[in-house]
Amino acid sequence: xxxxxxxxxxxxxKSEFLRVLKELTKNKLAxxxxxxxxxxxxxxxxxxxxxxxxPLLMNLSETxxxxxxxxxxxTDDVGRDLLSRILYGARYSLSSGFLAMVFGVVMGVIVGSxxxxxxxxFDNIVMRILDIIQALPGMLxxxxxxxxxxxxxxxxxIAMGFGAIAGNARMIRAQILKERTxxxxxACQSINCSRFRIIFQHLLPNCISPIIVGASMSIGNYVVLGxxxxxxxxxxxxxxxxxxxxxxxxxxxxxxxxxxxxxxxxCIAITVLAFNLIGDGLRDAxxxxxxx
Amino acid sequence: MGRYILKRLLWMxxxxxxxxxxxxxxxxxxPGDPATTILGSLATExxxxxxxxxxxxxxxxxxxxxxxxxxxxxxFDLGASWISKIPIISEIKVRLPRTMILSLFTTMLSFGIxxxxxxxxxxxxxxxxxxxxxxxxxxxxxxxxxxLAMMLVLLFAVKLKWLPALGIGTGIAGLxxxxxxxxxxxxxGMAIAxxxxxxxxxxxxxxxxxxxARAKGVPEKSVIRRHALxxxxxxxxxxxxxxxxxxxxGALIIExxxxxxxxxxxxxxxxxNRDYPVVQAGTIFLAIVFSVFMLLVDIAYAAxxxxxxxxxxxxxxxxxxxxxxxx
Numbered sequence: 001x002x003x004x005x006x007x008x009x010x011x012x013x014k015s016e017f018l019r020v021l022k023e024l025t026k027n028k029l030a031x032x033x034x035x036x037x038x039x040x041x042x043x044x045x046x047x048x049x050x051x052x053x054x055p056l057l058m059n060l061s062e063t064x065x066x067x068x069x070x071x072x073x074x075t076d077d078v079g080r081d082l083l084s085r086i087l088y089g090a091r092y093s094l095s096s097g098f099l100a101m102v103f104g105v106v107m108g109v110i111v112g113s114x115x116x117x118x119x120x121x122f123d124n125i126v127m128r129i130l131d132i133i134q135a136l137p138g139m140l141x142x143x144x145x146x147x148x149x150x151x152x153x154x155x156x157x158i159a160m161g162f163g164a165i166a167g168n169a170r171m172i173r174a175q176i177l178k179e180r181t182x183x184x185x186x187a188c189q190s191i192n193c194s195r196f197r198i199i200f201q202h203l204l205p206n207c208i209s210p211i212i213v214g215a216s217m218s219i220g221n222y223v224v225l226g227x228x229x230x231x232x233x234x235x236x237x238x239x240x241x242x243x244x245x246x247x248x249x250x251x252x253x254x255x256x257x258x259x260x261x262x263x264x265x266x267c268i269a270i271t272v273l274a275f276n277l278i279g280d281g282l283r284d285a286x287x288x289x290x291x292x
Numbered sequence: 293m294g295r296y297i298l299k300r301l302l303w304m305x306x307x308x309x310x311x312x313x314x315x316x317x318x319x320x321x322x323p324g325d326p327a328t329t330i331l332g333s334l335a336t337e338x339x340x341x342x343x344x345x346x347x348x349x350x351x352x353x354x355x356x357x358x359x360x361x362x363x364x365x366x367x368f369d370l371g372a373s374w375i376s377k378i379p380i381i382s383e384i385k386v387r388l389p390r391t392m393i394l395s396l397f398t399t400m401l402s403f404g405i406x407x408x409x410x411x412x413x414x415x416x417x418x419x420x421x422x423x424x425x426x427x428x429x430x431x432x433x434x435x436x437x438x439x440l441a442m443m444l445v446l447l448f449a450v451k452l453k454w455l456p457a458l459g460i461g462t463g464i465a466g467l468x469x470x471x472x473x474x475x476x477x478x479x480x481g482m483a484i485a486x487x488x489x490x491x492x493x494x495x496x497x498x499x500x501x502x503x504x505a506r507a508k509g510v511p512e513k514s515v516i517r518r519h520a521l522x523x524x525x526x527x528x529x530x531x532x533x534x535x536x537x538x539x540x541x542g543a544l545i546i547e548x549x550x551x552x553x554x555x556x557x558x559x560x561x562x563x564x565n566r567d568y569p570v571v572q573a574g575t576i577f578l579a580i581v582f583s584v585f586m587l588l589v590d591i592a593y594a595a596x597x598x599x600x601x602x603x604x605x606x607x608x609x610x611x612x613x614x615x616x617x618x619x
Contacts, residue, residue, distance in 0.1 A: 129310075132311055135579045135582065136311060136582070137538070138538070139538075139540075139544055140540070140559070140575060143544065144563075144575055145318070146563075147322060150322075150323050227436060228436065228438060228545050231545070233564070247438065247439060247442065251549070254450065255446070261439070268436050272433070272436070273433075273434035276434055
């Protein structure tokens with residue numbers, strides 16, 4: 001009986017994650033964003049089932065068809081069905097955005113946490129290298145990186161992720177510097193924990209949440225960057241139906257056949273909008289102070 | 293303050309040298325053989341070898357790097373394009389101003405429209421002005437600039453025929469060629485500026501000195517203009533630098549759509565042709581422009597905010613005092 005009394009008396013401590021999730025589900029716009037992204041992911045996964053045509057199948061007797069009953073989004077300059085290409089393109093666009101984010105976070109966290117924990121000369125050198133990388137506007141760095149690695153799906157992801165390392169590393173380093181002197185780290189050091197274990201098992205879990213939020217907010221940004229790269233011919237190579245590549249194909253026919261430009265662009269814009277809505281909701285949920 | 297500026301200027305030297313080494317190294321790692329790109333795939337092995345010697349590609353990496361650094365920073369010679377043979381500096385002289393006009397124009401548009409939007413949203417918090425601004429900002433953030441560019445071309449150049457779709461003009465009349473490129477690039481910057489202004493205004497409006505101003509009977513307009521805005525705009529200044537960077541990067545893409553012969557078309561074209569000297573020189577120049585702009589923004593920030601100014605003064609003062617104490 002007394003046990004029950006004690007349990008009731010003690011306020012139940014909710015986990016931070018659940019609190020954020022609860023806050024997020026209150027935000028209607030964020031929910032709309034999540035639904036949109038889930039829908040797109042579903043469509044991308046089911047593309048082989050839903051797509052009415054093969055996205056690479058050329059049909060020279062049906063070129064430049066405007067949207068109609070057989071081709072809902074019309075066809076392109078070599079008669080490929082645009083709806084099918086957009087559905088398959090979602091696979092490339094969504095996954096490249098997500099993977100670039102993951103790559104950037106993982107690399108940034110490794111660089112930033114090691115530099116922040118060890119400090120001293122090592123930290124100094126790493127930070128100066130990051131200064132140099134950040135002296136280039138992001139898009140320019142991306143162009144140079146993409147030209148170094150060559151085009152292609154994987155290389156675009158690496159280039160975009162690499163571009164994000166500097167920013168992520170700086171953020172995590174600042175967090176680590178704050179946490180490094182706390183008592184629990186001192187306790188770890190006193191029981192002779194390895195440095196690897198201190199950084200990755202004790203420090204990181206306490207520092208990583210702002211990075212995760214920042215990163216998830218940036219996926220939309222990567223979707224745009226990825227499509228920009230394919231648009232200028234440095235990203236995913238034709239005939240792969242990436243959304244930016246579709247726009248690049250369409251640019252010469254913009255006056256005559258605007259449907260080729262409108263649909264892929266709308267897809268990019270809606271995807272980015274959805275990610276931004278989620279990001280906004282997440283930020284508000286993490287930090288109620290920001291919610292005005 | 294002077295010491296701070298000098299320190300920042302000196303600090304730019306290693307950064308720009310670092311950028312040079314970084315880009316040079318990246319170009320060395322680049323796959324593909326420039327000699328084959330220049331001479332075509334039908335060239336004989338001897339011709340290719342001779343071309344590599346001519347371009348200096350037969351030399352080891354380190355030797356080429358040192359030679360490049362000497363050429364650029366001691367002899368001030370950026371070299372010539374491998375493809376067109378035109379000296380790079382003469383191309384940059386013509387192209388850089390165009391990219392600069394476009395980026396500055398878009399940066400100005402971003403803040404010129406974003407800040408008033410943000411202010412009206414903050415002062416009318418929760419009303420339709422606020423909601424409209426947030427929707428505009430959200431949509432602006434989400435539209436890829438190159439797609440917006442194509443849509444604007446479709447509407448204003450193809451359908452309405454109000455503005456030219458391609459190329460550049462000369463003189464004042466030539467400015468109309470920059471309208472569509474600038475408008476298509478500024479949406480993101482405007483959205484960020486509007487959101488930042490709104491949240492920073494809201495912070496300031498809640499502070500005690502605004503309540504005091506209202507309590508002593510200052511008219512609302514004057515409270516917003518003279519008391520709130522002045523302080524709310526300080527954090528916005530830091531945003532100018534990063535926005536300019538974004539606009540500069542965006543301009544590189546936008547140029548390719550509107551066929552503007554600026555730095556973007558120059559660098560992206562050179563990347564495709566494996567024209568390394570052009571990519572290196574172009575990147576270095578843009579890095580210098582970006583760094584100088586960031587420096588100017590920092591100085592402006594320090595100059596506008598009396599607290600930061602006081603910090604520098606205090607630091608200098610403290611050092612002087614310490615020196616005097618030692619003496």
